[in-house]
Amino acid sequence: xxxxxxxxxxxxxxxIEPRIVSDTHGVSFDSFDQEDFEENVARGYRxxxxxxxxxxHNVLCGLHYQIERPQGKLVRVVNGEVVxxxxxxxxxxxxxxxxxSTRLSAVNCRQLWIPPGFAHGFxxxxxVAEVLCKTTERGSAEHERTLQWDDPDIAIEWDxxxxxxxxxxxxxxxxxxxxxxx
Numbered sequence: 001x002x003x004x005x006x007x008x009x010x011x012x013x014x015x016i017e018p019r020i021v022s023d024t025h026g027v028s029f030d031s032f033d034q035e036d037f038e039e040n041v042a043r044g045y046r047x048x049x050x051x052x053x054x055x056x057h058n059v060l061c062g063l064h065y066q067i068e069r070p071q072g073k074l075v076r077v078v079n080g081e082v083v084x085x086x087x088x089x090x091x092x093x094x095x096x097x098x099x100x101s102t103r104l105s106a107v108n109c110r111q112l113w114i115p116p117g118f119a120h121g122f123x124x125x126x127x128v129a130e131v132l133c134k135t136t137e138r139g140s141a142e143h144e145r146t147l148q149w150d151d152p153d154i155a156i157e158w159d160x161x162x163x164x165x166x167x168x169x170x171x172x173x174x175x176x177x178x179x180x181x182x
Contacts, residue, residue: 002030005040008102010095013086013118014041015102016074016111029109031076032134041113045072047134054079054130060164062121063087063147063173067180070116072136080129081105082122083159087147089181090117097176099156104131117182119147121170123158145180148173 006015018029030036034046055061063085065071075084084104088095103125104110114120122131146169149156153176158164174180 002033003036003040008100010086010088010098010100011093012042012115013100014113016041016113018109018111020109031111032074037074042072042115045136047074047136049138050132050134051139052130052132054128055124056165057124057127058162058165060121060123060149060158060166060170062170063119063149064121065089065119065145065147066137066140066143067145067182068143069137069140070182071139072116073114073118073120074111074134075104075114075120075122076109076111076132077104077106078130078132079106080124080126081107082124082126082129082131084112084122085120085156085158086112086114087119087154087156087176088117089119089147089179091181093117096181097154099154101156101158119145121149123160123164125159146170146173147179148175151176153177
């Protein structure tokens, strides 16, 4: 097995650590293997799209989800560091309305598997961060929803020192109490 899978506080969200080979030539690891993923993380998913984003320090992106054709996401950072957050929007889940957060960076090479049914976002901690996000469904603007990143009902601890930089869309997210959920 080329990966080690760690369970998070929310069922089905998994932290993936690759087996890293380091020598005098540098560092290498398998960033994705479909068989390993299905055997050790989640069965029955295939990735249709991968988005590569580059953001400067203190940008907060999210919390995004698709109400129809919900996306599973496999997230990793190839440059810099982020706090990555997933909020459980599955009404039937014992963790409904709770979140997990973890630091992903180019140094730790970790990935986070977020199954369909979650809102996702991240805050850039480094000067710049490049984030890769594989999705199990294509993005659909008409079905995309944004949850309020600073909703007091969820109370996410973002590691903020100053007000974050957000897009117009992210600055007017919907409160959890009235959001469309699964």
